[in-house]
Every structure is written in structure tokens, then in C-alpha cells.
Amino acid sequence: MGLKESCGVFGVFGLPNAVELTYLGLFSLQHRGQESAGIVVWDGKSLQEKKGMGLVSEVFHPSDFERLKGHVALGHVRYSTTGSSSLKNAQPFLGDCRFGELGIAHNGNLTNTLQLRKQLTRLGSVFRSSMDTELILHLIARSQFDNLEDSIKEALWQMRGAFSLGIIAPDRLIAVRDPWGFRPLALGKLDGGYVISSESCAFDVLGAEFLREIAPGEMVVIDQNGVRSFFYAYSSRKAFCVFELIYFARPDSLVFGNSVYEARKKMGQKLAAREFAVADMVIPVPDSGMCAALGFAEFSGIPLELGFIRNPYVGRTFIRPRQDERELAIDIKLNPLKSLLQNKRVIVIEDSIVRGNTSRRRITTLKRAGVKEVHMRVSSPPHRFPCFYGVDFPSSSELVAFGKSVEEIRQYLDLDSLQYLDIEDLKEIVGNAGKDFCFACFNGDYPVRIEKEFAKNALEKV
Numbered sequence: 001m002g003l004k005e006s007c008g009v010f011g012v013f014g015l016p017n018a019v020e021l022t023y024l025g026l027f028s029l030q031h032r033g034q035e036s037a038g039i040v041v042w043d044g045k046s047l048q049e050k051k052g053m054g055l056v057s058e059v060f061h062p063s064d065f066e067r068l069k070g071h072v073a074l075g076h077v078r079y080s081t082t083g084s085s086s087l088k089n090a091q092p093f094l095g096d097c098r099f100g101e102l103g104i105a106h107n108g109n110l111t112n113t114l115q116l117r118k119q120l121t122r123l124g125s126v127f128r129s130s131m132d133t134e135l136i137l138h139l140i141a142r143s144q145f146d147n148l149e150d151s152i153k154e155a156l157w158q159m160r161g162a163f164s165l166g167i168i169a170p171d172r173l174i175a176v177r178d179p180w181g182f183r184p185l186a187l188g189k190l191d192g193g194y195v196i197s198s199e200s201c202a203f204d205v206l207g208a209e210f211l212r213e214i215a216p217g218e219m220v221v222i223d224q225n226g227v228r229s230f231f232y233a234y235s236s237r238k239a240f241c242v243f244e245l246i247y248f249a250r251p252d253s254l255v256f257g258n259s260v261y262e263a264r265k266k267m268g269q270k271l272a273a274r275e276f277a278v279a280d281m282v283i284p285v286p287d288s289g290m291c292a293a294l295g296f297a298e299f300s301g302i303p304l305e306l307g308f309i310r311n312p313y314v315g316r317t318f319i320r321p322r323q324d325e326r327e328l329a330i331d332i333k334l335n336p337l338k339s340l341l342q343n344k345r346v347i348v349i350e351d352s353i354v355r356g357n358t359s360r361r362r363i364t365t366l367k368r369a370g371v372k373e374v375h376m377r378v379s380s381p382p383h384r385f386p387c388f389y390g391v392d393f394p395s396s397s398e399l400v401a402f403g404k405s406v407e408e409i410r411q412y413l414d415l416d417s418l419q420y421l422d423i424e425d426l427k428e429i430v431g432n433a434g435k436d437f438c439f440a441c442f443n444g445d446y447p448v449r450i451e452k453e454f455a456k457n458a459l460e461k462v
Contacts, residue, residue, distance in 0.1 A: 008032035014193030018073035028202035033077035036090035040103035076105035087312035097141035107392035108162035179235035181216030239438035265380035268295025283307030292379035342370035356400030
């Protein structure tokens with residue numbers, strides 16, 4: 001079972017052009033998922049949907065906005081998590097239950113999926129998809145409570161892992177964040193209506209006011225009576241995914257109380273403070289390495305140059321589902337600027353090295369372009385452990401740093417030198433000594449229990 005995540009959730013309540021606004025919001029979250037996109041709207045009588053495989057611009061057309069009308073809408077961009085990449089798994093997931101129609105959009109990954117699926121199957125549930133989002137709908141439908149909000153709470157009490165949810169019901173929009181706070185979710189206001197989003201950058205595009213981040217363990221209900229908030233669960237340990245700040249989120253977002261842009265610049269500054277290599281220039285790996293490279297160049301005094309020219313029409317290689325797709329995209333995504341790089345000593349700033357295949361191919365490309373020395377600086381610690389909370393590095397065997405020293409990784413990548421950001425420096429950057437963040441992919445300290453059967457194919461013996 002693969003955990004291949006980054007998904008985006010966006011919703012609108014109380015605005016007549018809810019579908020158009022959701023469409024634009026999903027554009028701002030496109031970096032979080034490029035496999036499929038979907039929007040569900042409440043038209044005053046029923047929930048209507050449009051979903052498809054591909055980018056937001058490929059799935060939706062002007063005719064869809066004529067058909068999909070309403071003041072409540074929920075959208076999703078997806079990269080496959082526990083389900084395969086197919087249309088039947090595209091979200092929001094729509095279903096009928098005793099409370100009427102419901103649509104659910106999910107960002108994250110449940111760690112007790114197998115247990116819940118077996119339990120529900122024994123009770124007679126029939127599933128039509130392979131995603132954990134459908135489990136949530138079944139849990140809500142089988143609740144013993146008589147109203148929707150209490151039934152959602154009962155479902156949430158049974159769930160473990162990472163989940164930020166958007167739920168659309170007749171004349172209602174509901175937002176939920178798990179008690180550990182793994183994935184971001186924010187609340188905003190626009191022209192008398194309300195918006196929810198995985199990242200605050202989507203609010204900026206629409207001119208919406210950022211109100212606040214939805215808190216861990218909080219359920220926010222938006223209806224004709226306004227906004228109501230409930231805390232359905234509490235965890236003394238928070239587990240904000242630090243990889244959101246390192247890679248996933250856009251630089252113009254505010255995530256977990258941090259400016260993503262400023263956090264990444266500080267990562268580069270911390271790397272530069274420990275620098276020992278002599279180099280002619282610093283070159284970032286676009287786009288997520290750019291902010292760290294700015295910080296590195298400012299602190300070190302080494303000039304920043306755009307040594308890689310990025311093809312803007314190629315999506316992120318990291319969140320492509322198959323390895324052959326990733327490798328094909330690597331070669332056409334970035335092209336080295338040969339006239340700038342020939343016979344130069346360069347420091348390449350990368351946000352992370354996960355499998356190592358991408359970095360290795362980029363280094364080979366630089367050397368073919370005539371670079372004299374290639375030094376790599378990574379604005380995250382080595383990824384040594386799998387993630388079970390929804391990030392695409394599930395098995396230890398896939399991680400280049402698993403069981404290897406930094407020197408062994410350097411040799412494998414054919415670098416002149418290699419240096420990672422120290423985990424203590426990363427904790428200092430995110431604040432409060434990192435106590436509210438999850439660093440499991442770096443140190444193996446998992447904040448939420450993992451099912452043995454769920455993990456057996458991913459977590460190898462160390």
C-alpha cells in the first residue's frame with residue numbers, strides 16, 4: 001500500500017459564485033496534487049459534482065460553471081494516498097446516507113485504515129473505491145447519533161493519523177483537523193461569506209481575509225447561522241508535518257504559524273553558517289530550493305545565480321506516482337545554463353533528497369554542462385524513515401539515506417561535498433524547540449501509533 005500524498009482542500013460558503021471561487025482556489029493549491037481534481041456544489045436542492053483526471057485547467061471547462069450553480073462548494077486536488085490513481089478515487093467523495101447527501105475531501109492518511117475497513121466490512125459495508133476517505137463516510141453513516149455534527153464527531157473519534165477534512169452537506173460546509181495537527185487547514189472570510197483552504201495562499205488570490213488556522217482537534221461548522229466551532233478531541237502532543245515548511249507548501253503561505261518563505265530562508269542561512277566549501281556561485285533547484293538558496297547566498301556572500309532553467313509546464317517530479325514518470329520528468333524539467341556554469345565551482349541548494357534518483361541525475365547533468373565542482377547543500381536532515389501520515393516516501397528501501405552515512409550518500413550521488421541541515425537547527429527555525437512538529441521521517445519518532453499490518457511492507461528492520 002503506497003502513501004503518496006499531497007492533497008489540497010478548498011471550500012466556499014455563502015457566495016453565489018462559489019464554484020468559480022473554488023476553481024480559482026484549487027489553482028492556488030495545484031502544487032499539492034496533480035492527478036485529479038473535483039468540485040461538489042450545493043445547488044439548493046442536491047449536491048452536484050464534476051471530477052476528472054488531470055490538472056484543474058484540464059478537468060473544468062466554462063460549460064461546467066453554467067451547470068454548477070450554488071452558494072456552497074467544496075473542491076479537491078489529489079495525489080493518490082491509500083488509493084490508486086483512478087477516476088473512481090477522485091475527490092470530493094460523494095455519497096448518500098440517512099443525513100442526506102454528503103461530500104468529503106481529505107488531505108492526509110489514516111493509519112488505522114485496515115482495521116476500520118475490516119470492521120466496516122464485517123458490518124456489511126460495501127466499498128466502491130480504495131481510498132480511506134470513503135471509510136469516513138461509512139463511519140458517519142453508521143453513527144448511533146441522530147444528527148450530522150455528532151455523527152461526524154463519533155466518526156472522528158475512531159480515526160487515527162493525519163486528516164484535514166472538508167465536508168459539504170445541504171446548506172453546510174464543515175472543516176475538520178486531526179488532534180495532532182499533521183496537515184494545515186485555514187479559515188478565511190470573503191464578501192460576507194467564508195472560505196476554507198489547505199493553505200492561506202489561496203485566500204490572497206481571491207482577496208479573502210485570512211482569519212486563522214483551524215486548530216488541531218477542531219471542527220468548524222459554517223451555515224446560515226454563521227460559524228460555530230467545537231473541539232471534538234485533544235492531544236497534548238502536536239505533530240505538525242515539518243515537510244510542509246520544507247517542501248509542500250507554497251512560499252507565500254502561512255503554515256503552522258510560520259511564514260513558509262521566511263522559514264526556508266532561515267534554513268539556507270543555517271546551512272551557510274556551517275559552510276566550508278569554496279565556490280563561485282550558489283544555484284537553487286527550482287522552485288522549492290529557491291528560498292533556502294536566497295538565505296544561503298545572503299549569509300555566505302557567495303553570488304546567487306540561476307544555474308537551472310525550469311520548464312514551467314512540467315509538474316513536480318516528487319509527487320508523480322510512478323518512478324518511470326518521475327525520471328522522465330526530471331530530464332525535461334530543468335536545463336543547466338551551460339554558458340554560466342562551465343568550469344565553475346557550484347553549491348547546489350536542494351530542499352530534500354528522498355530516493356536520490358532525481359539528485360543523481362541533476363548532478364550528472366551539471367557535470368556534462370562543464371561544472372568543475374558540485375557541492376550540494378540540503379535544507380532538511382537526511383530522510384531515514386518512512387512516513388505513514390501521507391508523504392510519498394513509504395519504504396525504508398526507497399530512501400537513499402536509510403542505513404547510509406552522509407559520506408556514503410555523497411559517493412552515491414558523485415558529489416564533491418554534501419551537507420544536510422542539522423535537525424536541531426531545523427527545530428530552532430520552526431520555534432518552541434520543534435515540540436509541536438513531527439520529525440518522524442528524520443528521527444523515527446512516530447507520534448501516532450501505526451498498525452503492524454499497515455506498516456509491514458514499509459518499515460523494514462533497522
